[in-house]
Amino acid sequence: MTAVAERARPGGVALSARVGRTAKLVGVWLIFATLALSTLYPLVFLALTALRSNADYASNPAGFPSAWTLQQVAHAFSQASMGRYAVNSLIVVSVAVAALVVISCLAAYALTLFEFPLRRTILVVVVAMMALPPTVLMIPIFKVVLDLGLLNKRIGLVLVYTSLNLPVSVYLLTSYMRSIPLELLSAARIDGAGPLRMLWSVVIPLVRPGLLTLVTLNFLWLWNELLFSVLILPDQNMRTIMVGISMTQGEFQTQIGVLAAGLLLSMIPPLLIFALFQRDLARGLAAGAVK
Amino acid sequence: MGSIELHEVTKTYAGGTTAVDEVSLEIADGEFLVLVGPSGCGKSTLLRMIAGIETVTDGRILIGGDDATHAQPRDRDIAMVFQNYALYPHMTVAENLAFGLKLHKVAKPEIERRVADAMRMLRLSELEKRRPGQLSGGQRQRVAMGRAMVREPAAFLMDEPLSNLDAKLRVAMRAELARLHERLGVTTVYVTHDQVEAMTLGQRVAVLKNGVLQQVDTPQALYHRPANLFVAAFMGSPTINLVAVAVERDGLHFGGHLLPAPEGVELPYAEHLIVGIRPTDLELAELADPSWPRMSVRVEVVENLGAEMHVLFAVDAPPVDVESARDPQRASPGDERLLADEERSRFTARVAARRRVDVGDELELALDTRRLLFFDATTGAALRPRERSRAVVD
Numbered sequence: 103m104t105a106v107a108e109r110a111r112p113g114g115v116a117l118s119a120r121v122g123r124t125a126k127l128v129g130v131w132l133i134f135a136t137l138a139l140s141t142l143y144p145l146v147f148l149a150l151t152a153l154r155s156n157a158d159y160a161s162n163p164a165g166f167p168s169a170w171t172l173q174q175v176a177h178a179f180s181q182a183s184m185g186r187y188a189v190n191s192l193i194v195v196s197v198a199v200a201a202l203v204v205i206s207c208l209a210a211y212a213l214t215l216f217e218f219p220l221r222r223t224i225l226v227v228v229v230a231m232m233a234l235p236p237t238v239l240m241i242p243i244f245k246v247v248l249d250l251g252l253l254n255k256r257i258g259l260v261l262v263y264t265s266l267n268l269p270v271s272v273y274l275l276t277s278y279m280r281s282i283p284l285e286l287l288s289a290a291r292i293d294g295a296g297p298l299r300m301l302w303s304v305v306i307p308l309v310r311p312g313l314l315t316l317v318t319l320n321f322l323w324l325w326n327e328l329l330f331s332v333l334i335l336p337d338q339n340m341r342t343i344m345v346g347i348s349m350t351q352g353e354f355q356t357q358i359g360v361l362a363a364g365l366l367l368s369m370i371p372p373l374l375i376f377a378l379f380q381r382d383l384a385r386g387l388a389a390g391a392v393k
Numbered sequence: 394m395g396s397i398e399l400h401e402v403t404k405t406y407a408g409g410t411t412a413v414d415e416v417s418l419e420i421a422d423g424e425f426l427v428l429v430g431p432s433g434c435g436k437s438t439l440l441r442m443i444a445g446i447e448t449v450t451d452g453r454i455l456i457g458g459d460d461a462t463h464a465q466p467r468d469r470d471i472a473m474v475f476q477n478y479a480l481y482p483h484m485t486v487a488e489n490l491a492f493g494l495k496l497h498k499v500a501k502p503e504i505e506r507r508v509a510d511a512m513r514m515l516r517l518s519e520l521e522k523r524r525p526g527q528l529s530g531g532q533r534q535r536v537a538m539g540r541a542m543v544r545e546p547a548a549f550l551m552d553e554p555l556s557n558l559d560a561k562l563r564v565a566m567r568a569e570l571a572r573l574h575e576r577l578g579v580t581t582v583y584v585t586h587d588q589v590e591a592m593t594l595g596q597r598v599a600v601l602k603n604g605v606l607q608q609v610d611t612p613q614a615l616y617h618r619p620a621n622l623f624v625a626a627f628m629g630s631p632t633i634n635l636v637a638v639a640v641e642r643d644g645l646h647f648g649g650h651l652l653p654a655p656e657g658v659e660l661p662y663a664e665h666l667i668v669g670i671r672p673t674d675l676e677l678a679e680l681a682d683p684s685w686p687r688m689s690v691r692v693e694v695v696e697n698l699g700a701e702m703h704v705l706f707a708v709d710a711p712p713v714d715v716e717s718a719r720d721p722q723r724a725s726p727g728d729e730r731l732l733a734d735e736e737r738s739r740f741t742a743r744v745a746a747r748r749r750v751d752v753g754d755e756l757e758l759a760l761d762t763r764r765l766l767f768f769d770a771t772t773g774a775a776l777r778p779r780e781r782s783r784a785v786v787d
Contacts, residue, residue, distance in 0.1 A: 288446045289479035293493035293540075294467035303492070307483040 145369075151362035152178075159358055174359030184364045186339065187346030192371065194256050194331075194342060195324045198263035202271050202320050203313060205264065210275035211301050215287065225276070231269040237329065239266075244333055252334075259334040259342075263324050271316055278312030279305060314382035321375050325368075343368045395457060395547035395580035396422045397443060402452035404438050404604075412438040414604040415452065420548075425574050425581045426609075427595030429588055431627070435604035436584045437552055443582060444550050445469050457547050467496070472541035476553040478533045480525040480540070487512070487521045490539050497544075504543075511539040531562050538573070548580040555590065567593060588628050592616070600624050616671075617764070622773035625669050625766055626715040631703055634670040634740040635713035637770055648710035648738065650688045655762045659779045665770030667713055672703070674761040675742035681759030690740075692754045702746045704756065708738040715773075 151159055152174050154167035162168070178184040212218075213225055243262055252258030282305060290300045306313065331342045341349065347364045397420040404413040413435040420426045428436040441447035443454060445466035454462045461469050472493070480489050487508055494504045512518045515535040525533055534554060541549055555563045555570075571594060574581055585591055591598045592612040599609040600623075608620035612628075619625035625633050638645040640660055644653040645668060652668075654660050678687050694705035742758055750756060767776040 283477065283479065285475050285477055285479040286481065288441075288444075289473070289475060289481075289540075291446055292444055292466045292471065292473050293544075294496035299496065304481060 148362045148366055151359055152366050154359065156357055156359055174357070175363045177357065177360045178363035178367065182346070182350050182360050182364060183338075183341075184343065184346060184350075184367050187341050187343040188367055188371075190256070190335070190340060191325060191342040191344070191368075194259050194263070195321060197256075198260045198267075198324055199317055199320045201260065201264045202267055203316060206268060206271035206275050206316065207301070207306065207313070209268075209272045210279050211305060213272070214276045214279040215282075215284075215305075216297075228269045228272050232273060236266055240329065240333065243330070247334055254335060254337045254340055256335070256340065259331060262330050262334055263327070266330070267320055267323065271320065274316055274319075275309060275312055278309040282308050311382045314379045318375055318379045318382075322372050325372050396420060396455075397548060397580060397582065398453075398455040399439075399443070400453040400455070402439065402442060402454060403450045404435070404442060404447065405450045412604050413442065416601075416604075416606045417452075418599060418606065418609060420580060420582060423578045423580055425583065425594060425596045427591040427598045428582065428584045428601060429591035429595075429598055429627070430586065430601035430607075432586055433603075434601040436586075436601050438604075439601070440473075440550050440552055440582060440584050443548075444471055444473050470547040471550055472544040472546040472548075473550040473552065474537045474541050474554045476556055478525070478537040478554075478557075480533060480536055482525050485522050485524055486517055486528070486536050486539075489525070489536055490543050493540065493544050507543040507545070508539075511543045514542070515539050530558050531566065534558065534566060538570075542573075542577070546579065548582065551581065551583045553585055554583075556585070556587075563590075570594060589630055592628065598628075600627060602627075618775070618777075619669075619766065620775055622667065622669075622713070622715050622768045622775075625768070625775070629671060631672045631741040631743060633766070634672065634738070635667055635715070635768075636670075636708060636710045636738050636740075637713060638666050638668045640666060648708040650708070652686055652688075652760065652762055652765075655765065655778070661767050661776035661778050666776075667768040667770045669766035669768060670740070670760065671764060671766075672741045672743040674764045675740075675744065675758050676761075677744045677747065678757035678759045680745055680747060682761070685759035685761055687757050687759055689755060689757050690742075692750060692752055692756050693739075695750050695752060697746060700746055702744055702750060704742045704744055704750055704758075706740055706742070706756070708740050710738050712736055712738045713770075 150167055153170050153172065155169070155171055155173060158168050209228075213221060213228075247253055247258045247262065250258070252261065286304060286308075287300060290304045295303060326344060327342075328344045328348065331345050335341060335345070338349075343364070347361070347368060350361055350364055397418075399416055399418040401415045401417050402413060403411065403415050405411045416435075416439060418426075428439060430436050438447055442449050443456075445461070445464060445468075449462050452462070453460060456469055456471065481492065484492065490508045490511055491504050494507065499507075509518075512521060515538060517532070517535055517539060520528060520532060520536075525536065528536065534557075537554065555566050558566060567590060583590075583594060585594075592615075595612055597609055598612055598615055600607040600615065602623050608615060608624045610618070615624060615628050619628065622635070626635065636647045638647040638652075640646075644651050645660075647668070676685075690704075690706040690708075692704055692706055694703075696703035696705070744750075744758070765778075767778060768774065769776055
């Protein structure tokens with residue numbers, strides 16, 4: 103049909119525009135639905151597998167359970183020690199994240215808002231350390247931990263986690279602290295605040311989104327960390343949950359349900375953390391992007 | 394005791410830039426002193442040094458008679474109001490006011506009393522639980538003032554506190570500040586780049602240029618007896634009209650005009666002389682004193698302000714370049730002249746809007762020669778004409 107004929111028909115142009123818009127919407131929804139399904143399916147599969155018997159799984163791996171049971175979950179705790187591994191992870195990661203928050207906060211505060219010799223050099227070193235892959239440091243770190251008598255001790259892994267993640271944490275917080283107006287700190291000084299009081303009463307409340315981003319990201323990274331965990335805590339009773347799950351793959355080869363239950367359990371704390379702080383995380387990441 | 398003394402206070406930065414150059418100043422207890430000057434003249438740096446948030450390279454600062462040169466800000470008994478208010482965004486209005494008092498370990502009942510009094514005085518009581526982000530510019534300004542007031546300091550330091558407000562609110566807040574000072578009687582050092590603010594608020598005004606104190610005096614004295622070209626040009630709105638003149642027996646010659654010398658006055662001598670004529674010293678001839686000399690001009694621009702008009706016209710004489718004036722305290726004779734070579738001077742007359750004046754009109758203006766200001770064209774320093782003695786006249 104010619105353009106003239108189309109214009110001659112009342113509402114012709116408007117109809118084709120509406121059809122185009124609808125087609126675009128359908129296309130977008132299809133893409134996002136596919137992405138959502140591909141993300142959700144493994145989780146659903148995991149949950150279904152954990153809540154059915156091994157025999158039921160063997161008979162119909164991709165289907166729904168014929169009977170629901172918590173037996174696999176119970177075995178995960180009793181036979182595979184997932185509960186103990188989860189507690190180990192919680193202790194190590196929580197202490198490491200707390201240490202990271204305190205040390206990186208103090209370091210970023212000093213590096214951003216105070217003048218002292220070699221300040222810029224230290225900042226450059228911090229950024230450079232971020233570029234080092236952790237695997238490169240594996241052997242020297244192991245040697246140091248061994249020499250300090252911290253092998254097979256949770257505090258050893260805490261120290262390793264803290265030192266490995268300190269550069270990126272310091273860098274993240276310095277970018278937040280740089281955005282604090284200097285007049286605010288001058289006002290606090292005139293009001294009578296010393297350096298630590300300024301940090302506690304003025305700086306920390308203002309960089310709260312950054313701190314919560316730090317907590318969330320570090321928790322997620324350290325919870326899922328495997329390499330140094332295997333290295334520093336080789337003892338079976340000291341294993342973190344990720345190490346426990348990877349070892350379970352060998353020990354409980356035929357008990358796929360126990361493995362699935364362990365994986366589900368390992369996801370709960372990070373999901374909780376993420377659910378609690380997701381708004382601050384999004385805000386924090388967006389603020390970083392705008393800068 | 395809230396007196397402040399500055400003895401040859403100097404601030405030099407690491408790169409060698411001198412922001413404040415041997416400034417000496419005495420501010421009496423209860424006085425409202427304004428530091429004024431163009432951007433970059435060192436007024437804010439000087440204020441920050443008094444506050445203790447900028448270090449002093451040389452010189453001494455005394456507050457209430459005590460040497461505070463190297464004292465911490467918290468030990469100086471001063472409170473500061475910042476240009477951008479610097480309110481703590483995570484605290485409520487009441488918390489902002491109370492914060493400084495808590496840090497100084499003031500008793501809780503006393504904190505509550507002072508905060509309540511300040512909020513009542515500044516009409517902030519209804520805003521007590523709001524955060525700065527929920528306040529308008531004027532409200533934030535009042536909170537910043539309140540935070541300074543509750544400290545009951547020996548001196549207030551204010552760094553362009555009204556510059557972020559719109560014009561109308563600025564005028565209203567200026568009046569409030571003046572009333573507040575009248576009521577509290579606390580020594581106040583106020584920094585501004587706006588000479589109108591300086592003239593209306595200050596009991597005395599200190600004019601700074603490139604870190605050097607040019608003159609400190611009452612607003613009227615600065616206006617009528619400026620120490621040099623820079624002060625004359627900076628103070629007063631519209632800006633003073635400046636022109637180089639040739640002194641002859643019959644008077645002052647410039648741009649085809651002749652001004653007879655004021656009666657009974659011996660004109661100052663300088664190899665090159667500049668005359669300053671305030672726009673307010675020019676009036677429409679028909680409205681002026683008949684004894685005032687007349688000058689015919691061609692109107693180029695008319696700015697009608699209701700009760701008065703600003704009439705701009707050209708004078709056939711090179712314009713005076715005030716920025717090229719040497720520091721009159723350090724100039725040496727025989728230095729090059731100030732004058733630019735091309736173009737004509739633009740004059741402004743502030744006259745009563747009693748009749749219509751249009752662009753292109755030939756206008757007759759009268760000039761009050763008793764108020765002429767004279768400056769040495771080489772140094773920019775003001776020259777005072779002398780009263781001719783009876784013996785000389787007789």
